[in-house]
Amino acid sequence: MANEPEINEEVAAEATPARRDFLWKVGCAALSIAGVEAAASTLRFAKAPVSYGPAQRRMLGDLSRFPPGAPVYVEDAGVFVLRDAKGMRALSATCTHLGCTVRTDRENGGFICPCHGSRYDSEGHVIAGPAPASLPFVRVDQDRRGRLVVDLGAPVEADHHTKVG
Numbered sequence: 001m002a003n004e005p006e007i008n009e010e011v012a013a014e015a016t017p018a019r020r021d022f023l024w025k026v027g028c029a030a031l032s033i034a035g036v037e038a039a040a041s042t043l044r045f046a047k048a049p050v051s052y053g054p055a056q057r058r059m060l061g062d063l064s065r066f067p068p069g070a071p072v073y074v075e076d077a078g079v080f081v082l083r084d085a086k087g088m089r090a091l092s093a094t095c096t097h098l099g100c101t102v103r104t105d106r107e108n109g110g111f112i113c114p115c116h117g118s119r120y121d122s123e124g125h126v127i128a129g130p131a132p133a134s135l136p137f138v139r140v141d142q143d144r145r146g147r148l149v150v151d152l153g154a155p156v157e158a159d160h161h162t163k164v165g
């Protein structure tokens with residue numbers, strides 16, 4: 001091969017360590033920069049102001065709106081308010097399938113979802129799919145003026161009643 005350049009073995013032997021040294025320094029510098037950036041990101045995350053999102057409490061209104069018996073739907077809160085001898089409860093009206101609003105099933109009792117036909121009994125238990133889970137009960141309280149307030153972010157057991165006076 002007459003056109004191949006001649007390789008000066010001495011130059012090659014000296015250049016290779018210099019190149020390695022250069023690449024090592026560049027690699028170390030890149031890792032240092034990445035480390036500093038990761039540390040800075042962690043600090044920014046740790047010091048970020050905490051937000052719990054919009055308030056989950058909704059005013060339901062005076063007790064007189066909720067006589068014992070049939071559930072009363074409160075659209076602003078997306079809950080059914082149930083009142084019986086033990087007190088008050090609030091049942092989410094958000095279908096556990098894809099989030100449509102369920103409505104009372106006047107023919108069969110309980111609740112029915114208009115989107116895909118899920119059915120729930122009067123306690124929110126699924127009796128026909130595709131809903132994967134029961135409707136959750138959420139906490140309901142009385143404020144100082146006796147009005148009902150629901151906390152949509154506070155699920156409670158189905159037998160949790162709020163006594164009202």
Ligand code: FES
Nearest residue numbers: 095097098113116
């Ligand atoms: S959203 Fe209710 S059944 Fe699909």
